[in-house]
Amino acid sequence: NTSIESNSSQREDLSKMLMHLTDSLKEDYDLNLLPQVRVLREQSKQLGAKDLQARSLLLEGLIRQHFGDYKHSLVLHNDALNIAKPLNLPTLEVQIYLAMAQLEMDLERFRYAQQLLDQAYFLITKQVAADKAHALMGEYMLWQGSLYLLKGSYRQALVTLNDATLAEYTLLTSKLALARAWAHLSIGEYQKASKLLGSDLVKQSVLKRNLHLRVRYKLTSATAALQAGNFATAIDTAKQALNDTFGTRFLTEQSLLQNILAGAHAQLGDFEQAHLYLKRFALSQQALNLQKRNNKLLQLEAQYSLAAQKQQLSVLEKDNALQAQQLIQHQQQIDNAHLAQQRGVLGLLLIVLVVGFGYWRWHNKRYLITLKQQVAERTEELAERNKRLQALSFTDSLTGLNNRHYFFSVIDAQIKPDASTNSEKQEMIFCLLDIDHFKKVNDTYGHAAGDIVLQTIADILKQCTRESDLVIRWGGEEFLIVMPNMTHNEAIEAVERVRRQVECFPFVVNEQPIQVTCSIGFAPYPLMNGAKSTLSWEQVIELADNGLYMAKKEHRNAWVGLQSLNQPLNSSIKQLNEDYRSLINSGQVIASTSY
Numbered sequence: 001n002t003s004i005e006s007n008s009s010q011r012e013d014l015s016k017m018l019m020h021l022t023d024s025l026k027e028d029y030d031l032n033l034l035p036q037v038r039v040l041r042e043q044s045k046q047l048g049a050k051d052l053q054a055r056s057l058l059l060e061g062l063i064r065q066h067f068g069d070y071k072h073s074l075v076l077h078n079d080a081l082n083i084a085k086p087l088n089l090p091t092l093e094v095q096i097y098l099a100m101a102q103l104e105m106d107l108e109r110f111r112y113a114q115q116l117l118d119q120a121y122f123l124i125t126k127q128v129a130a131d132k133a134h135a136l137m138g139e140y141m142l143w144q145g146s147l148y149l150l151k152g153s154y155r156q157a158l159v160t161l162n163d164a165t166l167a168e169y170t171l172l173t174s175k176l177a178l179a180r181a182w183a184h185l186s187i188g189e190y191q192k193a194s195k196l197l198g199s200d201l202v203k204q205s206v207l208k209r210n211l212h213l214r215v216r217y218k219l220t221s222a223t224a225a226l227q228a229g230n231f232a233t234a235i236d237t238a239k240q241a242l243n244d245t246f247g248t249r250f251l252t253e254q255s256l257l258q259n260i261l262a263g264a265h266a267q268l269g270d271f272e273q274a275h276l277y278l279k280r281f282a283l284s285q286q287a288l289n290l291q292k293r294n295n296k297l298l299q300l301e302a303q304y305s306l307a308a309q310k311q312q313l314s315v316l317e318k319d320n321a322l323q324a325q326q327l328i329q330h331q332q333q334i335d336n337a338h339l340a341q342q343r344g345v346l347g348l349l350l351i352v353l354v355v356g357f358g359y360w361r362w363h364n365k366r367y368l369i370t371l372k373q374q375v376a377e378r379t380e381e382l383a384e385r386n387k388r389l390q391a392l393s394f395t396d397s398l399t400g401l402n403n404r405h406y407f408f409s410v411i412d413a414q415i416k417p418d419a420s421t422n423s424e425k426q427e428m429i430f431c432l433l434d435i436d437h438f439k440k441v442n443d444t445y446g447h448a449a450g451d452i453v454l455q456t457i458a459d460i461l462k463q464c465t466r467e468s469d470l471v472i473r474w475g476g477e478e479f480l481i482v483m484p485n486m487t488h489n490e491a492i493e494a495v496e497r498v499r500r501q502v503e504c505f506p507f508v509v510n511e512q513p514i515q516v517t518c519s520i521g522f523a524p525y526p527l528m529n530g531a532k533s534t535l536s537w538e539q540v541i542e543l544a545d546n547g548l549y550m551a552k553k554e555h556r557n558a559w560v561g562l563q564s565l566n567q568p569l570n571s572s573i574k575q576l577n578e579d580y581r582s583l584i585n586s587g588q589v590i591a592s593t594s595y
């Protein structure tokens with residue numbers, strides 16, 4: 001809070017100082033004011049009071065301009081404008097434009113002066129508040145009128161200057177009156193000019209004010225007197241004014257006054273004085289020209305330094321922009337590198353994953369192939385083993401013939417579904433063979449000899465049967481022969497052949513020849529049990545067994561073959577064993593025997 005308070009009080013002090021300086025300036029331009037103006041400028045800058053800073057720059061510019069320091073003045077005005085523009089203070093901006101226009105007029109650069117006045121006019125009409133616009137418009141018109149005067153457009157100058165009607169009397173009113181008088185004089189209207197110059201208010205205010213105005217007033221008055229033919233008054237007034245100009249830089253006024261004096265003296269016939277003032281006039285003109293040339297030079301210098309300053313600024317700006325761009329590029333490079341790095345890592349990860357996955361798949365595939373191979377090998381091996389096992393389980397180890405298991409596993413497939421039809425050829429003969437008194441062989445020659453007998457019988461059976469016949473080792477010394485597609489007579493032939501082969505075979509046991517015979521019973525399948533039902537193959541085997549039993553009981557080395565049943569069997573097949581013979585004899589069972 002205290003800092004804010006101290007700031008605002010400091011600002012107030014500076015504002016007061018500015019007002020004081022501005023007022024002093026209205027009285028007269030004084031070079032001694034410059035140090036104070038500079039202090040004001042520095043302190044405003046430190047305080048950050050930009051408006052005060054701009055105003056102090058304008059003030060200094062005006063003082064320097066008044067004393068012909070156009071170079072610095074130009075720079076100061078420009079600086080003031082640069083600070084004022086962003087502050088949006090149109091009044092201040094107008095004041096700066098008007099000061100700049102005056103400067104351009106002093107330098108006789110009327111086109112620039114006009115442009116600056118136009119800018120001032122635009123701001124006054126569009127942006128300046130109404131209460132302040134009136135006074136500013138008066139100021140503008142004074143300078144616009146003065147510009148017309150300088151350019152020789154006197155009537156236009158008069159119109160402009162007459163338009164500037166100010167409500168209350170101010171110094172500006174007097175300045176306008178003076179300009180108007182000069183315009184009238186320029187077109188020879190000295191009475192109107194004299195009237196304006198004669199106004200007490202104008203006279204007093206102007207004479208009280210600064211030296212330049214005083215000189216201008218007297219110059220105008222002297223001109224009016226000259227035009228009116230009051231040569232003595234003209235000389236008197238002009239001399240007073242000329243005295244005022246000594247030691248000043250008002251060369252224009254000085255030369256004009258000398259010209260008036262020369263003219264007035266000439267009119268009065270004092271040619272010596274006239275000549276003297278004419279010489280002085282010529283000298284003043286020379287000095288004036290020199291001054292103007294000098295001013296132009298200074299102005300060029302100022303413009304050059306301004307341009308250089310601007311160029312430096314633009315170079316700096318460009319440099320800044322370049323650095324900013326470089327920074328952005330650098331940042332972008334870092335970002336890109338970052339991105340590339342991330343991409344690289346991701347890519348690597350992806351490659352590792354893909355390679356890993358590929359390897360895993362390849363490994364799995366290989367493992368699967370190996371596994372499949374192993375499984376196939378094992379399966380094959382198992383199948384082989386199973387086959388061997390099956391073969392083993394189906395084979396009788398002593399004789400090499402198929403055993404009962406084998407028979408049971410194949411017989412159902414062998415029994416033809418349409419075997420019950422009438423064709424005799426389609427009969428399947430189930431035939432049971434048993435070695436006679438085999439126990440005796442064992443008992444007499446030993447078990448091994450018995451084995452040899454069994455093996456030999458198996459060989460005989462194989463030789464006596466067809467490929468399609470089944471030869472099974474049915475039990476200890478018992479064999480089953482199944483002969484498909486065979487008639488009863490063909491069966492008789494077959495069993496007879498077997499019986500005979502066994503009987504005739506020269507068995508040698510322990511180097512001793514022995515006689516071996518066998519008994520056989522057989523029955524056909526299908527076998528009708530009465531008109532309606534057919535016996536099963538199991539029952540047929542039992543009937544064959546009955547036949548074998550009968551052959552053993554009644555004869556041995558013989559066969560009994562059942563052909564058909566005339567009547568259905570009432571009792572069980574097993575019981576038939578006892579009365580098989582009586583059934584044959586009674587004609588219930590039709591059978592053939594070898595004895």
Ligand SMILES: Nc1nc2c(ncn2[C@@H]2O[C@H](COP(=O)(O)OP(=O)(O)OP(=O)(O)O)[C@@H](O)[C@H]2O)c(=O)[nH]1
Nearest residue numbers: 435436437438439440442447448449450451476477
């Ligand atoms: N060597 C040998 N003997 C066996 C084998 N299987 C069974 N035998 C014997 O065969 C004999 C069968 O005798 P039995 O059933 O009394 O009949 P059999 O002596 O042939 O008299 P019938 O059949 O009435 O003519 C027994 O002595 C059994 O030991 C075998 O594989 N090898």
